[in-house]
Amino acid sequence: MFSSDAVPASSFDEGPATPAWVRDAVFYQIFPDRFAQSERIAKPHRRLEAWDSAPTSEGFKGGDLVGIVERLDHLEELGVTAIYLNPIFSSASNHRYHAYDYFAVDPLLGGNDALRRLLDAAHARQMRVVLDGVFNHCGRGFWPFHHILETGAKSPYLDWFTVRGFPLHAYSDHGHKPNYDAWWGLPALPKLNVANPETRAYLLEVAEYWIRFGADGWRLDVPEEITDADFWRSFRQCVRAANQDAYLVGEIWHRAPEWLEGDRFDALMNYPQALAALGFFGGRSLETHYRPGGYELKRYRTRETLAALADMHTWYHPNVVYSQLNLLDSHDTPRFVTMAGGDASALHLATLMQMTLPGAPCIYYGDEIGMAGGADPDCRRAFPWEKEKWHWETWLWTKRAVALRHAHPALRQGTFEPVYGHDQVLAYLRRGQDETLLVVFNAGREQVSRPLHIPNPGSTKAVPQELWEQPANLPEPRWHHGGPEGDHLLDVTLAPRSARVLRL
Numbered sequence: 001m002f003s004s005d006a007v008p009a010s011s012f013d014e015g016p017a018t019p020a021w022v023r024d025a026v027f028y029q030i031f032p033d034r035f036a037q038s039e040r041i042a043k044p045h046r047r048l049e050a051w052d053s054a055p056t057s058e059g060f061k062g063g064d065l066v067g068i069v070e071r072l073d074h075l076e077e078l079g080v081t082a083i084y085l086n087p088i089f090s091s092a093s094n095h096r097y098h099a100y101d102y103f104a105v106d107p108l109l110g111g112n113d114a115l116r117r118l119l120d121a122a123h124a125r126q127m128r129v130v131l132d133g134v135f136n137h138c139g140r141g142f143w144p145f146h147h148i149l150e151t152g153a154k155s156p157y158l159d160w161f162t163v164r165g166f167p168l169h170a171y172s173d174h175g176h177k178p179n180y181d182a183w184w185g186l187p188a189l190p191k192l193n194v195a196n197p198e199t200r201a202y203l204l205e206v207a208e209y210w211i212r213f214g215a216d217g218w219r220l221d222v223p224e225e226i227t228d229a230d231f232w233r234s235f236r237q238c239v240r241a242a243n244q245d246a247y248l249v250g251e252i253w254h255r256a257p258e259w260l261e262g263d264r265f266d267a268l269m270n271y272p273q274a275l276a277a278l279g280f281f282g283g284r285s286l287e288t289h290y291r292p293g294g295y296e297l298k299r300y301r302t303r304e305t306l307a308a309l310a311d312m313h314t315w316y317h318p319n320v321v322y323s324q325l326n327l328l329d330s331h332d333t334p335r336f337v338t339m340a341g342g343d344a345s346a347l348h349l350a351t352l353m354q355m356t357l358p359g360a361p362c363i364y365y366g367d368e369i370g371m372a373g374g375a376d377p378d379c380r381r382a383f384p385w386e387k388e389k390w391h392w393e394t395w396l397w398t399k400r401a402v403a404l405r406h407a408h409p410a411l412r413q414g415t416f417e418p419v420y421g422h423d424q425v426l427a428y429l430r431r432g433q434d435e436t437l438l439v440v441f442n443a444g445r446e447q448v449s450r451p452l453h454i455p456n457p458g459s460t461k462a463v464p465q466e467l468w469e470q471p472a473n474l475p476e477p478r479w480h481h482g483g484p485e486g487d488h489l490l491d492v493t494l495a496p497r498s499a500r501v502l503r504l
Contacts, residue, residue: 015317016262019217019245021128023322024412026355026402027362028080031331032109033060033094034382035365036067041110052384055377060094063382065105065114069121071385078368079402082128082360084219086331088115091139095331095380097221098139098188100146102206119214128216130247135203135235136225137183137191140170144199145190159196183225194231208238217247219325220265224252232264249325253293260320267323270359271295273312274328277350278339280305280426281443285341290375292333302443306421309428313358313416322413324359328367331380335364335373344370345497348397349441352468352499355401356411356430356439363398370394404467404501410435420452425494427452438464438502442494449475449493457488457504464490464502471495477502 037043037051041064049059065088075083087096090106105115122129138145144157152166162181169176170187181191194200207218218239223232239246250259253271260268271293279286279300288297300308313321328350329336340346347367354361365371366383370391373379384390405411410432420427424444430437436458442448460479475493477500494500 015319016260016266018266018319018323019247021245022082022247022266022360023358025082025128025360026080026405027082027084027130027325027360028075028078029084029086029327029330029362029364030068031063031086031095031365031380032065032068032088033063033096034380035063036071036383036385037062038064038066038070038110040066041114043108051382055380055382057377058094060108061382062108064109065118066110069114069118072121072125072127075127076125078363078399079406080363081126082130082216083122084130084325084362085132087132087134087221092141093139093188097134097137098141099134100139100141100143102138102203103209115213123214128247129214130217130219130249131210131215132221133207133218134221135192135194135207136222137189140188140190142190160193160199161190162193183222191225194226194228200231200234204234204238207235208242211239211242211246216243216245217249219269220248220250223250223259223265224256229264232259236264247323249323253295255315257316260316267320267325267359269330270312270324270326273309273324273326273357273359274336276300276305276308276312277328277353278336278346281346281349281353281441282340282343283346283443285343285346287334287339287341290334290339292329292339297339302421302424302426306418306426306428309357309416310418318358322358325362326354326357326359327362327364328354329364329379331364332376334375334379335371336367337370338372338374338379342372344391344394347394349443349497349499351398352401352404352501353439353441355405356437356501358412358414358416361402361405368395368398400469408432408435408437408467410437417455419454420450423448425450427492429454436504437467438490438492438504439499440492440494440502441499442496445496447493447495449491451480451489451491454488454490454504457490459504460488464504466500467503468499468501470498470500 043062048062051061088105088109089099090101090104091098105112119129144160147157148155165179169179172187178187183189183191192199248265249267250265252268259265279298286299337347373381410430414430414432417429425442427440464477477490477492480489
């Protein structure tokens with residue numbers, strides 16, 4: 001069904017087994033209620049918010065899975081090869097992290113038939129689909145919890161949760177904190193007891209069922225909240241038994257090597273890299289009052305940024321590094337461009353960096369057209385399909401950056417080598433089997449020229465080939481030798497707030 005023209009690097013032959021397709025993928029994250037609404041999904045007399053009105057925490061816009069099917073042309077034009085869907089199972093919330101039926105796609109999204117249509121349509125275009133799995137907690141409407149609400153201590157499902165008293169304080173308006181374990185103490189989110197064999201078996205059945213249904217992997221929500229490592233080992237085993245190429249990526253915001261040793265997850269959501277890119281390219285316009293995931297935003301100096309990128313590539317085995325989900329923002333953060341103070345150039349440069357680093361880039365829906373948005377729920381606005389509302393420079397830049405990644409295996413599978421980081425100029429090499437690419441950024445506001453030391457450049461006789469469009473009056477890069485060792489130096493000039501990608 002699927003194919004890849006990439007040649008895996010030798011380092012991929014050993015170490016944790018991660019799906020080869022992920023290294024070549026470009027992901028696109030979709031918040032289903034806010035992406036696209038199909039007229040084929042009947043919504044008679046439903047109380048939906050106006051599509052273009054400001055989002056609210058409780059309101060529904062009416063986006064559905066058939067709407068995604070009808071917009072796959074948009075994703076294909078962008079160069080997307082994998083979709084990550086926020087939760088889709090039946091839930092009494094617009095974000096659907098409050099599941100009440102894990103075996104049923106929410107009727108508002110079109111039900112199981114709509115997911116079948118989406119999977120078939122995506123797979124026909126060589127696109128994979130990864131689902132969001134919420135197995136730490138559920139909604140109050142989940143049938144075992146509802147059973148306890150109705151029957152109390154006599155319920156056969158009592159051990160599915162950790163209950164500390166009766167009657168259950170399941171609603172905050174009762175004036176009591178929940179007397180059962182709940183995520184962040186929120187009564188709407190009872191915490192599942194995975195130590196209970198029946199609960200555990202149920203969740204593992206869910207995990208396997210949707211992979212056999214056709215999903216290509218799971219993004220796992222707050223996995224650190226489930227401290228039982230054996231649960232996640234069993235989860236991986238049952239998922240991989242259903243599909244040996246299924247991708248497992250955890251929502252962990254920090255360095256966590258113990259999760260990536262080959263027995264639990266393939267990768268994590270790479271928030272550390274996102275924060276570094278935001279701190280570097282956001283610079284003086286950075287809106288430091290935002291706290292994505294509780295983390296303090298800080299401005300990164302050039303040396304610090306390059307050192308951070310280099311360090312992150314040593315945290316895990318290469319199989320993992322090249323499988324990381326490299327995002328810039330998500331449904332859990334303000335939009336990147338908003339945190340960068342509305343500076344579109346910050347988003348552009350960060351997107352190009354995202355597309356030229358090891359790992360699978362993930363575009364949050366709407367970032368490709370410059371969507372803005374503050375903290376939740378504002379970061380979950382409805383996608384504006386009226387093209388006059390798009391930021392066209394961002395759309396064209398993102399398309400070119402994605403196409404560049406697809407065109408050059410070195411950007412997907414090549415080694416990463418830091419080259420230079422000083423005075424707002426940052427550079428690194430990506431070496432593949434058949435080509436070496438130099439990626440250089442100027443995050444400053446003035447034109448600069450720098451001699452860059454290039455180790456083992458191969459031939460220095462030819463002018464490097466320009467792979468990223470430049471102003472007409474910019475000097476060509478030129479080789480020369482310098483220093484007592486006769487080092488290979490490449491003189492590179494960059495326009496303000498710009499980048500160059502050169503094939504050496």
